[in-house]
Amino acid sequence: MLFQVIFLTYLILSDKEGQVIQDIRYHSIRSLGWIQYHGDNDAQSQLCKLGYAGMMAVAVGICGGCIVNNNGDIKLALSSIGCFFNRIHEGRKTQYFYHHPVPPQPELIKPSEEQLEEEGGNEEIEQWMAKKQKEKYQNIKFRTIQTKYTILNSFCNKLNGQQRYNEHDYYYDEDRNDGINIDDDEM
Known part of the structure; x- marks a missing residue:
C-alpha cells in the first residue's frame, strides 16, 4: 500500500513538474518572440548572435517530442522562426505608430540559416510538413x-492570386485577437 501511495505521489509530482516545464518553455518562447517582433536592428543582431534561430528549432523539436506534444508551443515557435527570417530577409515597414521601420539585414541570413541547420531545424520543420493531414495538425x-x-525566401509577385504569405501573416500571437489557447487540444 505504501509503495502505491509513493508511486502515485511521484506521478502527481511528475505531472506538476511537467506542467511547470511546459509553462517555462511557453513563456520563454513567447518572450523571445516579443523581443524579436518589436525589436529594432540591434535586437535582431543580438538575437542572431545568441542563436535565436537555433533555439526556436530546438523548441519545435522538443515540443513535438514523444513526451511533450504541445501544439500551442509548436505553432508559437514556428511563427517565431518565420517572423525572424521574414525580418532579416525583408525588413519591417512601419505598420503601427510604435513600430519603427527595420531595413533588411542580409548579413544575418547566413549565420541564422547555419544555426537552424546545426540544430536540425529544417528536418523538424519538414517533419511537420510531412505529417498526415489530420484535422488536428492543419x-x-x-x-x-x-x-x-x-x-x-521564396519570391512571389504580390499581385498574383496565389501569393506567398507575407509579413502580415507572421504575427506575434499577443497582437491578434485569436491568440493561442494552450488548453485547446485540437490545435
Whole structure:
C-alpha cells in the first residue's frame, strides 16, 4: 500500500513538474518572440548572435517530442522562426505608430540559416510538413509551410492570386485577437 501511495505521489509530482516545464518553455518562447517582433536592428543582431534561430528549432523539436506534444508551443515557435527570417530577409515597414521601420539585414541570413541547420531545424520543420493531414495538425501544417517559404525566401509577385504569405501573416500571437489557447487540444 505504501509503495502505491509513493508511486502515485511521484506521478502527481511528475505531472506538476511537467506542467511547470511546459509553462517555462511557453513563456520563454513567447518572450523571445516579443523581443524579436518589436525589436529594432540591434535586437535582431543580438538575437542572431545568441542563436535565436537555433533555439526556436530546438523548441519545435522538443515540443513535438514523444513526451511533450504541445501544439500551442509548436505553432508559437514556428511563427517565431518565420517572423525572424521574414525580418532579416525583408525588413519591417512601419505598420503601427510604435513600430519603427527595420531595413533588411542580409548579413544575418547566413549565420541564422547555419544555426537552424546545426540544430536540425529544417528536418523538424519538414517533419511537420510531412505529417498526415489530420484535422488536428492543419494549423501547424499551415504555419510550417509559411515558415519554410520564409526561410527559403521564396519570391512571389504580390499581385498574383496565389501569393506567398507575407509579413502580415507572421504575427506575434499577443497582437491578434485569436491568440493561442494552450488548453485547446485540437490545435
